[in-house]
Amino acid sequence: MSTTDMGLGALKSLGARLTEANAKFSAWLNRVMPKGLYPRSLLIIVTPMVILQSVVAFVFMERHYNTVTRRLSASVSQDISAVVALYKVLPPDRDHAVLRRIAWRNLLLNVEVLPPDPLPPQGPKPFFSILDSALSREIGKRVSQPFWIDTVGRSDLIDVRIQMDDAVLRIFAPRSAAYASNSHIFLLWMVGTSLVLLTVAILFLRNQIRPIENLADAAEAFGKGRDVENFRPWGAREVRRAAIAFLEMKRRIERQIEQRTTMLAGVSHDMRTILTRFKLELAFLPEGPEVDALRKDVDELQGMLEAYLAFARGDPGEQTQLTDMSQLIEDLRLNAERDGATARASFMGPPLVEVKAEQLKRCIGNLVGNAVRYAKTLEITGTRDARWLLVGVDDDGPGIPEEMREEVFRPFLRLDDARNQDASGTGLGLSIARDIARAHGGDVTLSDSPLGGLRATLRLPV
Numbered sequence: 001m002s003t004t005d006m007g008l009g010a011l012k013s014l015g016a017r018l019t020e021a022n023a024k025f026s027a028w029l030n031r032v033m034p035k036g037l038y039p040r041s042l043l044i045i046v047t048p049m050v051i052l053q054s055v056v057a058f059v060f061m062e063r064h065y066n067t068v069t070r071r072l073s074a075s076v077s078q079d080i081s082a083v084v085a086l087y088k089v090l091p092p093d094r095d096h097a098v099l100r101r102i103a104w105r106n107l108l109l110n111v112e113v114l115p116p117d118p119l120p121p122q123g124p125k126p127f128f129s130i131l132d133s134a135l136s137r138e139i140g141k142r143v144s145q146p147f148w149i150d151t152v153g154r155s156d157l158i159d160v161r162i163q164m165d166d167a168v169l170r171i172f173a174p175r176s177a178a179y180a181s182n183s184h185i186f187l188l189w190m191v192g193t194s195l196v197l198l199t200v201a202i203l204f205l206r207n208q209i210r211p212i213e214n215l216a217d218a219a220e221a222f223g224k225g226r227d228v229e230n231f232r233p234w235g236a237r238e239v240r241r242a243a244i245a246f247l248e249m250k251r252r253i254e255r256q257i258e259q260r261t262t263m264l265a266g267v268s269h270d271m272r273t274i275l276t277r278f279k280l281e282l283a284f285l286p287e288g289p290e291v292d293a294l295r296k297d298v299d300e301l302q303g304m305l306e307a308y309l310a311f312a313r314g315d316p317g318e319q320t321q322l323t324d325m326s327q328l329i330e331d332l333r334l335n336a337e338r339d340g341a342t343a344r345a346s347f348m349g350p351p352l353v354e355v356k357a358e359q360l361k362r363c364i365g366n367l368v369g370n371a372v373r374y375a376k377t378l379e380i381t382g383t384r385d386a387r388w389l390l391v392g393v394d395d396d397g398p399g400i401p402e403e404m405r406e407e408v409f410r411p412f413l414r415l416d417d418a419r420n421q422d423a424s425g426t427g428l429g430l431s432i433a434r435d436i437a438r439a440h441g442g443d444v445t446l447s448d449s450p451l452g453g454l455r456a457t458l459r460l461p462v
Contacts, residue, residue, distance in 0.1 A: 038209045045201050053194055060186065069178070070134045076178045077138035079107040080160055080171055084143055087113075087169060103171075110172040119148040119163055135178055151175070211235025215243050222250055223441045226320045226354070268305070275302050319356070325389065326351040328361055329380050332368050342377045343368075349384035353462050355440060360460075363436035364391055366429040367444070367456040371395035375453050384462065389442075391458040394449040405446040409434050433458075 034040055083103050090099055096113045103109040132151045135158065139147055143162060150159040158178055162169045211234050218231040228250065233243035278298050285291050326347035333345035364380075371378040375397030382391045400408060407413060411431045433456075434444045442460035449455035 037212060038206070041205055041209065042202065045205065046198065049194060049198065053190060056190065057187065066134075070138070072178050073134040074138045076158070076173050077135065077142050079109055080139060080162070080173070081142040082107065083109060083111055083171060084145070084162060084164075084169065087164065108174065108177070112170040112172075114161075114168040114170050116164070116167050119146060119161055119168070122148060208236060211239045211243070215239065215246060218243075219246060220441070271305055272302075275305070320354050321357055322352045323355050323357040323360065324351050325353050325382055325384065325391075328357070328364070329382050329391070332361070332364055333380055335365070336368050336372050336378060336380075339372045341372045341375070343380065344378075345380040345382075347382040347384075349382075351384070353384060353389050353460075355389075355460070356436075359436045360440070363433045363444075364393070364458060366433040367393040367458065370429055370456070371397065371454070374398060375451075377451060379451065387461060389458075389460045389462050393456045393458075394451045395453040395455075396449070396451040397453040399448070399452075399454045400446060408446070409444075430456075 034043065083099070086099055086102060087096075090096075096111070099113075100111045103111045132149070135151065136149060139149065139160065146163040148161045148163075156175055158173045158175050160171045160173065162171070214231065218228045222228050231243075231247075233240040233247070235243075275298060279295075282291055282295055282298065329345045329347055333343045336343040368378065368380065371393050375395035378393060378395040380391070380393055382389070384390070409430050411428055430444070437444045437458055437460065440460050442458065445457050445459070447455045447457065
């Protein structure tokens with residue numbers, strides 16, 4: 001293998017590792033990032049502000065506060081070294097009044113001369129004290145004698161003790177003379193201004209996000225088959241355009257449904273008229289097996305016609321209302337028992353759900369009707385939580401092959417070979433059930449049942 005091939009292989013390996021690392025980082029970022037538009041937008045505003053404030057605070061503390069504190073500490077240490085030099089050169093007197101007077105009048109230092117006792121042990125250094133480290137360093141540069149400082153014990157004074165040959169000089173210096181005491185004002189102004197600006201930004205951002213949330217709520221309600229009341233376009237230009245487009249789409253869909261319903265009503269009226277003529281003509285014919293067969297065919301044709309029209313029409317005019325699902329499931333159980341099946345029913349959770357009651361009853365009724373047609377025992381279970389309504393219909397019938405469980409939702413498709421050759425129907429029951437479920441924003445799925453047959457599950461958002 002040549003050097004070029006080895007280099008290309010190394011580059012490919014490095015590229016693969018970088019791609020994998022980027023994918024892992026993207027997945028982690030997607031997990032930790034908020035999912036909503038409002039918190040994400042707020043994060044976009046807050047993050048640069050926090051970074052900017054941190055950088056400004058760091059630069060200020062590093063370049064201004066530390067520098068000023070070091071220079072003030074150097075000035076105080078020079079005054080202290082001057083007091084030490086004066087103590088060495090001045091003739092001793094009884095109470096060192098001259099030294100104390102010179103130090104106070106000229107240097108604003110309070111000096112006490114103590115007996116030559118050992119210096120107290122050094123206390124723990126404050127963790128964030130720039131003054132303690134700066135003052136210790138500056139005094140060490142200018143004073144050769146052992147010393148002890150305390151920048152914590154008294155809030156407004158600094159206590160410095162210097163070990164002399166025959167005494168201990170105790171010097172009190174104002175704390176404000178050794179460090180920049182007004183730096184916190186800058187930080188308070190910076191933080192306070194940031195909080196005010198952040199509050200204003202949150203209020204304005206909330207007003208910008210609310211039209212998007214209203215549009216999402218309106219689209220969700222329309223997708224569930226509910227009325228969209230009191231919705232109007234407002235907000236930013238792009239949001240208004242999206243809202244206007246949604247309203248136009250809603251009007252086109254409603255107009256199309258209305259036209260289809262009107263057309264189907266006319267077709268239904270015309271075909272019912274013909275079927276009525278058939279029935280009248282059959283009524284005048286003498287009784288016989290042929291006439292009975294014709295009457296049966298006419299009745300079957302009328303039932304099929306009603307099923308086709310109901311499937312195509314979809315009953316769009318019904319309004320949503322609070323419906324007691326536990327009572328609805330119990331009514332369907334009683335209907336199944338009247339048809340000769342052994343049925344059980346149960347419901348868990350808050351029973352009141354806002355749905356189109358008649359359509360939903362027809363949806364679940366079609367699922368129960370299929371179970372009654374092909375099985376002897378069935379079970380209807382319902383659960384409701386904060387987000388979803390689940391209704392399951394289990395039976396002990398022959399079931400449906402797994403590879404055909406999506407095909408059976410196609411209109412007019414019947415699996416009589418797998419189910420029951422003698423069962424009558426139009427092949428629209430499952431199609432109508434799924435259409436009604438999707439009109440409510442949900443779906444109907446099929447799976448294996450614990451009873452040994454088929455489980456049909458209705459899942460609706462609430």
